[in-house]
Amino acid sequence: xxxxxxxxxxxxxxxxxxxxxxxxxxxxxxxxxxxxxxxxxxxxxxxxxxxxxxxxxxxxxxxxxxxxxxxxxxxxxxxxxxxxxxxxxxxxxxxxxxxxxxxxxxxxxxxxxxxxxxxxxxxxxxxxxxxxxxxxxxxxxxxxxxxxxxxxxxxxxxxxxxxxxxxxxxxxxxxxxxxxxxxxxxxxxxxxxxxxxxxxxxxxxxxxxxxxxxxxxxxxxxxxxxxxxxxxxxxxxxxxxxxxxxxxxxxxxxxxxxxxxxxxxxxxxxxxxxxxxxxxxxxxxxxxxxxxxxxxxxxxxxxxxxxxxxxxxxxxxxxxxxxxxxxxxxxxxxxxxxxxxxxxxxxxxxxxxxxxxxxxxxxxxxxxxxxxxxxxxxxxxxxxxxxxxxxxxxxxxxxxxxxxxxx
Amino acid sequence: xxxxxxxxxxxxxxxxxxxxxxxxxxxxxxxxxxxxxxxxxxxxxxxxxxxxxxxxxxxxxxxxxxxxxxxxxxxxxxxxxxxxxxxxxxxxxxxxxxxxxxxxxxxxxxxxxxxxxxxxxxxxxxxxxxxxxxxxxxxxxxxxx
Ligand SMILES: Cc1ncc(COP(=O)(O)O)c(C=O)c1O
Ligand code: FES
Numbered sequence: 001x002x003x004x005x006x007x008x009x010x011x012x013x014x015x016x017x018x019x020x021x022x023x024x025x026x027x028x029x030x031x032x033x034x035x036x037x038x039x040x041x042x043x044x045x046x047x048x049x050x051x052x053x054x055x056x057x058x059x060x061x062x063x064x065x066x067x068x069x070x071x072x073x074x075x076x077x078x079x080x081x082x083x084x085x086x087x088x089x090x091x092x093x094x095x096x097x098x099x100x101x102x103x104x105x106x107x108x109x110x111x112x113x114x115x116x117x118x119x120x121x122x123x124x125x126x127x128x129x130x131x132x133x134x135x136x137x138x139x140x141x142x143x144x145x146x147x148x149x150x151x152x153x154x155x156x157x158x159x160x161x162x163x164x165x166x167x168x169x170x171x172x173x174x175x176x177x178x179x180x181x182x183x184x185x186x187x188x189x190x191x192x193x194x195x196x197x198x199x200x201x202x203x204x205x206x207x208x209x210x211x212x213x214x215x216x217x218x219x220x221x222x223x224x225x226x227x228x229x230x231x232x233x234x235x236x237x238x239x240x241x242x243x244x245x246x247x248x249x250x251x252x253x254x255x256x257x258x259x260x261x262x263x264x265x266x267x268x269x270x271x272x273x274x275x276x277x278x279x280x281x282x283x284x285x286x287x288x289x290x291x292x293x294x295x296x297x298x299x300x301x302x303x304x305x306x307x308x309x310x311x312x313x314x315x316x317x318x319x320x321x322x323x324x325x326x327x328x329x330x331x332x333x334x335x336x337x338x339x340x341x342x343x344x345x346x347x348x349x350x351x352x353x354x355x356x357x358x359x360x361x362x363x364x365x366x367x368x369x370x371x372x373x374x375x376x377x378x379x380x381x382x383x384x385x386x387x388x389x390x391x392x393x394x395x396x397x398x399x400x401x402x403x404x405x406x407x
Numbered sequence: 408x409x410x411x412x413x414x415x416x417x418x419x420x421x422x423x424x425x426x427x428x429x430x431x432x433x434x435x436x437x438x439x440x441x442x443x444x445x446x447x448x449x450x451x452x453x454x455x456x457x458x459x460x461x462x463x464x465x466x467x468x469x470x471x472x473x474x475x476x477x478x479x480x481x482x483x484x485x486x487x488x489x490x491x492x493x494x495x496x497x498x499x500x501x502x503x504x505x506x507x508x509x510x511x512x513x514x515x516x517x518x519x520x521x522x523x524x525x526x527x528x529x530x531x532x533x534x535x536x537x538x539x540x541x542x543x544x545x546x547x548x549x550x551x552x
Contacts, residue, residue, distance in 0.1 A: 312445055314469040318410075318418060331445050331469035338445065350442035386424050386473065388449040388465035389442060404441030 007368045010324045011207075011302060011361030012156045012184060017253065018209040018362070024256035025211065028249035036246045037237060047248045054255030061258040062182070062201060063192030064218055071217045071238045072251055076183045079202035079217035080107040080150075082242065083179045086228030087148050087200070088115050095145040099123045101133050101162075102344040103155055105181055107202075121145070130295035131160035131345045139170045148177045153185035153201075157328060157341040157357060158294030159303025161189050168197030177226060183207050183215075187261035188269055188300050193218055199226050205250065209362060210257030214250030217241075268362060273301035275360050275369050280304055282373040287380055289393070293328075293347055293355060302360035307351040308376075310390035311383040316356060319379035323372050328355035350399075410470065411504035417474035422481050425463040427451040432534060435527025437519040446472050446512065450519035452483055452491070454527055459483045459491055464519070471509040475499050475516035483520065488527065494520055 008016070028050065036051045038044025055067035064070065073079045088098065100112055102124045112122045123141045127133055138149055149171050154161045164180055171178040179200040182191055187208050193201055204215035219241065220226045234243025284290050289309040305328070308316060313327030328339030329352065338352035347355070358372070384390040389399060410418075426449075429436045433454050440447040446468035453461040462480035466473045478499055483491050496517035500510050 310467060312468050312472075315418075315473060318470040329445055329469075348443065349445070353442070353445035386421065386465055387467045388438065388447055389467045391426070391465060399442060404443070404447070405439055 001365070001367075003365075003368055003371060005322050007323045007364075007372060009358050009360060009364065009368075009372065010326055011359035011364075012159075012357065013326065013359065014206045014212065015209045015361055016363060017211055018257060018260060020260060021210055021253045021256045025249045025253040028252050032248075034248070036248055037235065047246075050248060050252050051246055054251045054258075057255040057262070058203070058216060058258045059218075061186065061262055062203065062218055063194045063196075065194060066221050068239065069218055069221050071219055071241045072246055072254075073215050073217055073242055074213055074247070075206070075215040076105075076181060076202045076204035077107040078242075079204070079215050080105070080181055081111050082217050082228065082231050083200045083202060083219075084108065084111045084115065084148065084150060085231050086241070087177060087179070087226070088120055089229040090227045091147045095147045097121045097123070097143055097145040098148050098150065099125065099138060099141045099146060100150045101125045101127060101152070103127050103131055103157075103160075103341045104150070104152055105156060105183070108150055108152070108181055127160075127344055129346050130298070131155055131158045131293075131341065132295060132298060133162050133167070135163055135166040135170055138167050139174070142170070142174050142176055146174075146176045148179055148200075150179040150181070153180050153182040153191055154189060154300050155294070155341060156184050157339060158305045158345070159184070159300035160294050161185060161298040161300065163298075164191070164198065165196045171199075172197040177224075184300060187258075187265040188272070188302065193220070199224065205254035205257055208257045208261055211250050211253045214247050214254050216254070269301045272360050272362075275364055275366065276302055276304050276358075278366065279358060279360070279369050279373055280306075282370075283376060286373075286377045291351060293342055293345065293351075304358040304360070306356055306358075307347070307354040308356065308380045309351060309354055310387045310393060311380055312353050313355055315383055316354075316376075316379060319383060320372075320375050322375065325359070326357045328357065329353040410506075414471065414474045414503040414505070417477040417503070418470040421473055421477040423461075423463050423477065423484075424465060426465065427453050427461065427463050432530050433527075435523040435525070435530065437522030437524075437526060439518045439522055440468070440515055442467065445469070446515055448472065448476050448515050448519040450476060450479060450516070450523045452488075452523050452527060454488060457487050459486050459488065468515070469509070469512060471503070471505055472512040472515060474503055475505075475513045476519065478502060479516045479520055488524055491520060492524055 032046050034043030034047035036047040055070045059067040125137050177199040181202045183204050199220040201218040206212040232243045237243050291307045293305040313329030314331040328342045342352040427434045436451045438449045448466045450464045452459045462483040464476040464480050466476045496513040499513040
């Protein structure tokens with residue numbers, strides 16, 4: 001098959017809708033357009049039936065025992081907000097402390113900041129150089145005022161997979177709730193809310209080949225029954241936890257995406273891993289001073305986050321504009337701050353500026369990997385020929401000993 | 408981000424990439440920026456009879472930084488040192504149509520020019536000092552600012 005340009009390798013940002021998902025959705029825009037809350041006619045019943053089936057499939061994908069534990073939302077940002085704010089508000093008589101990590105998505109971190117302004121206390125746990133949280137740190141941070149621990153399943157930048165199972169043992173033993181933003185890990189690494197003692201989990205469809213604008217929050221119903229205060233007032237949909245007419249076509253698509261994951265994720269993860277390794281080994285063999293950011297043992301199979309020392313990330317992305325990837329470099333961000341995730345892992349700012357994230361997905365091919373490898377290798381060499389730092393490095397100058405004129 | 412054609416041209420086919428002998432008394436070297444900030448520019452000029460006859464650069468930085476330094480070296484060649492001093496970052500930014508968040512990349516290019524000129528001048532005055540007052544400890548040639 002001819003390669004289509006630009007080659008999409010940014011599957012952590014979003015994924016294309018699988019054609020099978022689209023096909024499942026289409027009837028729900030036209031013929032089956034009913035409101036799932038309409039109880040008085042067949043249009044409503046058809047929509048409601050599709051939503052119930054979707055709940056079952058999605059519950060199965062994450063190991064939930066009861067489909068009613070799935071609360072549909074507009075996506076993971078909303079799910080994260082609802083989990084943290086909803087729990088904090090509902091249990092405010094019981095405590096005021098939340099524990100999370102410094103490498104969470106902004107949907108968690110900014111929600112925590114708002115809660116802090118409202119008087120809650122938040123502990124932000126550090127990670128090691130692989131981006132991993134130490135479960136022991138979770139244990140030590142828990143106090144008798146702790147309501148909730150929130151740790152992501154897998155990181156969206158460096159793909160580190162957190163020890164949720166071990167953390168779940170601790171939170172269960174201590175009697176505090178555990179929330180996990182599972183967005184990036186679903187269908188790629190094992191995740192089971194029962195086995196891992198997860199009480200709340202955020203999922204979004206558009207990172208698993210479903211449509212944008214739909215997701216869910218898993219809210220445990222027994223042992224323990226988790227309560228939360230709705231953050232959206234209205235018709236009392238979704239068991240009173242999230243008002244708003246359901247996005248039925250989106251939910252159907254989300255469920256179809258989940259069904260495909262249930263059937264194919266094992267084989268798919270193997271394929272992604274093989275493609276990732278093919279890219280990594282070539283880059284590391286044919287270029288010097290390439291550093292992988294994150295863990296090699298606990299990592300999403302399709303994630304490759306690497307720093308090409310002495311080359312700035314945005315310049316490299318411009319040079320490989322045939323490939324859609326992203327960078328932790330400040331030059332690419334509006335804030336001109338390099339990645340906070342890499343920073344938290346102790347990656348120096350210089351290497352953060354040189355980082356590129358490849359997010360390999362379902363539709364990438366070996367042919368594309370080889371094309372990308374050739375292109376990147378060629379362009380890194382070209383940019384290094386232009387880099388004063390690479391020249392100094394080659395002359396044996398220790399760049400850390402140079403007095404840089406900071407500006 | 409949408410970049411201008413001129414910027415992309417300078418980025419894809421940068422002019423005057425390379426190095427001049429920094430020990431040469433006729434060469435002025437400016438090294439500005441810092442790896443931690445994501446941008447380092449080294450710009451060098453070679454001056455003969457008051458005229459910049461050659462200019463070279465190497466840049467670690469984004470596409471705008473590379474294009475700004477490439478353009479700067481083009482502009483420097485053939486100018487007198489005094490004329491070179493009048494090059495402003497705003498001129499570079501305008502020529503390349505830099506988006507607002509990339510203005511600082513052109514500021515860096517202006518700093519690099521200034522720093523290369525200062526280096527050249529300090530070398531010259533050090534030589535003159537040495538020539539007129541052989542005893543004097545005199546100014547030690549400064550490296551980049
Ligand atoms: C880890 C993580 N959490 C939350 C989100 C936000 O999800 P959504 O786009 O569905 O709001 C993302 C994606 O951007 C993510 O990667
Ligand atoms: S060098 Fe960072 S924005 Fe230009």
